[in-house]
Every structure is written in structure tokens, then in C-alpha cells.
Amino acid sequence: MLKIIALSLFPFLLFGDIFEVVLSTQENVKPLYICAAHSEEKKEYLDRLRSVLTFDINCGGAIEVAPFTLDQELSLFPFQKEHWDSFCYVLSMEAFDKKLLFSLIDVEKEKVKTYPPIPLTENLTIDRYLIHRFSDQLHQELFSIQGIASKKILYTQRAHNLNGKEPSWHSEVWICDSDGANAKQLTHTHGYCLSPGFLSTQEFFYVFHDKGQSKIYRAFLNHPEENQLLLSMRGNQLLPAVAKSGLHLAFIADVTGKPDLFLQQLDTKKKPLGKPRQLYSAPRATQASPTFSPDGKEIAFVSDKDGTPRIYLLNWKNPESQPKLLTKKFRDNSSPCWSADGKKLAYAAKVDGVRQICVYDFEKEEETQMTTGFETKENPSWAPNSLHLLYNTEGDLSELYLLPPHAKEPICITSGPGQKRFGSWSIQ
Template sequence: MFTLLLFLTLNIFSQNTEIYIGIEKKQPIDTIIIKDITPKTTDTLTKETLNIMREVIRADLLFSRYFKVIEIEEDIKSKDNLELSRLGNFIFSMELSISSSSEISVIASLFKISEKRNIFKKIYSSDISALRKVSHTISDDIVENIKNVRGIATSRITFSNDSTGYKEIYLIDYDGENLRQLTNHRSISIVPKWSYDGTKIFYTSYRYGNPDLFIIDFTEGRIKVFSKIQGLNIAGGTSPDNKKLILTMSRGKDPSIYLIETESKEIQDLISNFGICSSPTFSPDAKEVAFISDRAGNPQLYIYNLETKKYRKLTNFYWADSPNWSNSGKWIVFSGRETKHEKLNIFITDPTTSQIFRLTRNEGDNEDPSFSPDSRFIAFVSTRNGKRDIFMMDIDGSAPHLLSSKIKGNSYTPMWSR
């Protein structure tokens, strides 16, 4: 982002770290038995629909790292409770019906073996075109009912991509499915950021010459200009109440950090006279802001407390960039170079202790990290396969994998929804 900021500005004006596995305490693994889900009807569409739902839910549960999943074909009604408890902790089952108008109705239930009762049973209805969304919703409900935390299966990732020859804004489900292009400005559209409530995406575009700030409003179903003040307008994210947007603006001088009211658009100068500042990200309670500044020479990561007005420097790198604060508040992930000749890598730091851990190494350039809603996974851009692809990994740097082979061209600045 800081590199990008320098590029945009030019266009306008023509500590030692280590690999660390086990950052987060591992959750106990529960076993979910997926009961043989055979429709009572012989209808092919119903069978295919159930198979798709079962596979999506199974993949979601395995991805969560919370569960082991087994599928049993035989009739489990004949098994006693002791025998079932040896197989797993929960039994998941579904019943599906499809109307003549392609509306689906799903009855999903989750049975806790040790308590001999359903811990949830719910009816889900939608058009068959939203089949995967319904499946993801069921997955999140399973996670919430067992682990008492919201799952991430319904989350989405927005990003910029140049596959059309222009940089446009895209959206994709967390599992790499349902890719869609959101803009068609035929220009440079970059740095998308979600509003806290997930109803809007802010992004910067050169559509009208200046790097203006736009909004994709999913509630209204339209795209509109939010800020066209001369100079840089780059969103950092909204406050939890969605009333304030933190952003980078230049306004005829060095880029600095500002707050803007999302309704009145009243602007407050938040961080200025601190060198070139960029990439602001709110803490979950909106009491602090992490950002990048070259005040010390090269770009470094800082935290600014909005109440005390005090700053803290967290890095002493050759280069630091693109911080993102986890929803848990425990971590800030960022990209950087410890020394001049290193490639960009992903790091994570505890904002309380300032302890830093390296998550990537010797795998091309790795940058633009973004936390998942549950703060347990990280999306980022990597050149390890040649072009700029979006990858995902666990919070400790393990299990890195390509988000989707369906994404062509180069991708930039992925941002995970909350």
C-alpha cells in the first residue's frame, strides 16, 4: 500500500523475527457425523442439490479446523448411544424439498450425542440459485451452535484485478467460488475496503482522472462517488458504528490520515505533520489506529491512540506496509522487508507486547494481508507462482493455498469481509 501510495502520488503530481507455529491455542476437535442424506424422492434435481449441499457443508466444516467429519451410509438408528459416541460427538442431517418454482426448503438438524438431543433444528428457504449461500449459512450455524463463535463460511473477499486490461473491483466467496466483477470503469480501481456492517465497499478509482473515493452500496444496488476532493482519497475502513471512515488524503500536501463522517462528510484531520502517512486500520473498539509512516526514514508501522493522542512505533524494518487489525484485537498483520534485499513477507505482531512473528519466507513477494472475520486465517497476495495471486493461510502461517484458479490476471489488496 505504501508503494502504491508513492505510485499514486507521483501520478497526481506528474527487529529480528522468527517463524512461529502455534500463535493461537488450538481448539479441541469435535467429530461430526454426517448422516446419509438420501432424499425420499427419486427426483434427480433433488438428489444433485443435496449432494452439492453436503459437499459444501463438509468442506466448510473441515476448513474451519474445528471438526473432523465422517459420513455414514448405514442406518444409524440401529446404533445405541454408546456406539454412536465412539464414532463422534454430533450427528448432522438434512431434509430437502424443491418446489415447482425452484424454491428450496431445507430442514437441518444437529444432534448432540452425549445429551441425546437436537441442539438446533432450523428451516432454511431460498431460491435454488442461492444454494451455496444457504449451505454456507448452515455451516456457520453449526459452528456457532457448537463453538459459540460465528463461522466464516458466509464471508466474502473483495479485491482489485487487472484481467480485463484495467484494474476493476471483484468479489468472491471465501472458498474461491462465485467470482463476480463489481465495477466496469475501464480505469484504475483499487484498494477496496468493506464497511463494518458489510453493506458497502469503498474503493479508489481514477475513472474521472483524480483518485476519487467510490462506494458500492449493496443495499441500494448502485455505485456512487463518496469523495472527489483533489488528491488522494483512499479508504482505510469504517468504525464499528459505520459513522466514521478513516482514510488517507493528500489535499495538496503530503498524504495524511483523516476521519470523515459517512453521512455529513465532515472531515477531521487525525494524523498530520508526521511524514507521509497511509494505510490506516481501526482497532476493533475504534480507540486506536494502526498506520504506516515514513517519519523515521523508511515506512514503519505505528499505533495512534485516539484518546491520549500518543504514538507508538512497532517496527524497525527496512520497509513496513499494509497493516490490518484482527477483529479479536489481539493481532496486527502487515507486510514488510526486514532488510533492503529481502522480498516482501507477511508478519504478525501483538500490539500489546510488540512481539513480531514472520509468517512467510522464500516464496516470492507476499503482501496486502487481511484477516478473516474470526481472526484465524489470513488472505494475502503472493507472487510465488509468477503472477500476483490471492492466497490464504492459517494465522500461524501454516497451510498456505491458492484461493481460486478461476481468478485470471494479477490481483491486488484483498479485503476480507467482517
């Protein structure tokens, strides 16, 4: 049996689960404190779960978790409210009978909400996911914010071929948790995979480059080796994007001799319905990187038809519609990504000679630089809550970075060998 001496001895815990927790997301909110897991049995394991929850809450962007201090822990018994006035909430943990019990204490009101026990399997992969789900529940209840901790991320990992054979590089599709943990290789093509994305909750798509041509494939997460060609079309197909409805696929194809914007209608089983059609082409111009608006009515894409690559909007359902220039402030735009709430578009651009992540705000009609530093940054991806941005750096040490709302610094969530690129969030 697991034991933790925790805050369950506080007198005001007798109030039980009697209050609703509501708190606005303001910068001057006091931090939250998570009590340590005091236990002689499985203490190290429980401390790891506490660290997972701490990371999740800190990355939520609404509140910070205060650092652990021994003095604070020693002030629990007897409980004196004045010792906890610097915190808005205290989260206690109690483990028993292979279950983990959380109680959230409102320090000011001296009230508590106790949550249903979480079963502990002592399998870190499974228990981490349960902690992620609990973090998302806290964010929803405390701040009315959709949490991202339980989401998954697809990405590619590129490395040199060690066998000395051509090609000199190979790139495979991987999947990981929102914090970069539990990384797992999905494809084993021994070739070059690019631009993965979720086709549904159980399927994903990616571009596979082989023998001089690039094609779009689909596969199941549980059986990635059983891949299928998604489109049957001459030439190269690149940079796919799926509408929120799952019924349309935008991509770039060179069947006409140069990269143009195409659209493929899909049925409910995500299979092609009819033939793909060309949406936009311009003389001596290259189109790239389409992304759908949440309602599916518009597509944002990159084109160099007027000179430097910039982002244009196209109402693709109107056959007479012409692309409208969107980005004007920063040059050399690439890899746009529309937020799920439709209010923002993230993209990469060259700023003072370095590629940075920028955001276009549709309500304010403003463009804002979101990152700084000397590293090249590409491929921004909005989390489903439209608050968190994921992107990758480029170079010998290409890693995935998470940019939470109001964050002072981006958080690197990957490490180790290989170049991690093209991060993409799991869908709702």
C-alpha cells in the same frame, strides 16, 4: 419430492431436540462426520451442498470434517455405536418437499439436536448462502465462535487491456462469498480501481485512478454503477480506512506535496462533515495504509520517518500525541489491519527477502510470522471474528488466500484469469 435415506432412522433420534451442544476448541477433538445425501433425485445437487458445508466447517478452524467412506455409510443400518466412536458428532441430512433437514448427533451421549428445515430453491447461489448461514450457526453453538461462512469479500481483479489502448492494465471491484464462490463484478469503470472496503452493509468505497489522479468513491452494492465522489479535495487520495463507528475516514493525501495522514469526519449517512484535517506529517517521510483500532481512538499506519517502513500508533484524538513505534522485529512493513477484538494487528513484512504476513499481539507484545513460502504476500484482512486472515499473493498468479486459526496450510479461495488483490471482509 426429494428423498434422502439418512440417520433419521437411528433409535436415539427419538430423544429429539433435548440437549445443548457445547465443545471446547482443542486440537485433539475428534472429527465430525457429514453423511452423504443418498437420493436418486437431485443427488448431485445435494452432494454439492454437502461439499459447501464441508468446506465451511473445515475452514472454521475448530474441528475437521472426516473424509467420506463407503464403509462408514454402510454401517448406518443397523446403527452400532462402536462404528462411530472415532467421531464426536455425526451430521445427517434429509431432504423432503424441497426442504433440507439437518440433525446433529452426539455420538458419545447418543442424543440429537434437530434443526428447523432449510428451504431448497434449487438455485445454487441462494442455497449456498443458506448452507453458509447454517455453518455459522453450528460454529456458534458448538464452539461459541462467530462463523464467517456467510460473510462477503470485496476485492479487485486486475487484467491486461486486450484492446491495446492505454492504460495497459485495468482493475475492477468484485465481490464473492467467503469461499471465493459466486464471484461478481461490481464496477465497470474500464479504469483502475484499488483498495475497496465496506462503508456499510449496503455500500462500499474504493479508490479510482484516472487521468493521473486517485480519488475515493462510494457506491451501493445493488447499484454500483451509480458511484459518487466521497471526498472533494485537491491532489491524490489513497488507502482509505473507515472506523467501526462509520463516522471517520482515514486516508493518505498528497495535497501538501507528499503523502501524509488525513482524517475526514462523516455524518450518519456517510457523507463528509466539515473539511478533512491533516493528522500527521514528517519531513521527507511517506505515510501509508491507516487502520483504526476497534474503539476508534487510535490509528495504526506505516511511515518511513525513521528509515525502513514500520508501523506506528497514533492517538489521533489527542492533538499533542506523537506516533509510537509498534513493529520492531521485521523490516519493510506494509498494509496493517487491526482485528475487531483489538488484540492483534496483521501486516506484511519482508522476512528473509520474501514478503510474508505477520501478526503483532498486543497482549503478549510479540510479533509472529504467519506465512512461509517463496510467494510475495500482501494486504492482510481480519475476518469479523478476529480469527481468520485473508491476504493476496502478488505476481502473475495473484490469488486470495484464507488462513483459518490453527491451519496447517493457507487455503486458496480464488482461481481463474486476473490478479485478485485487496481482499476486504463485509462488516457486522
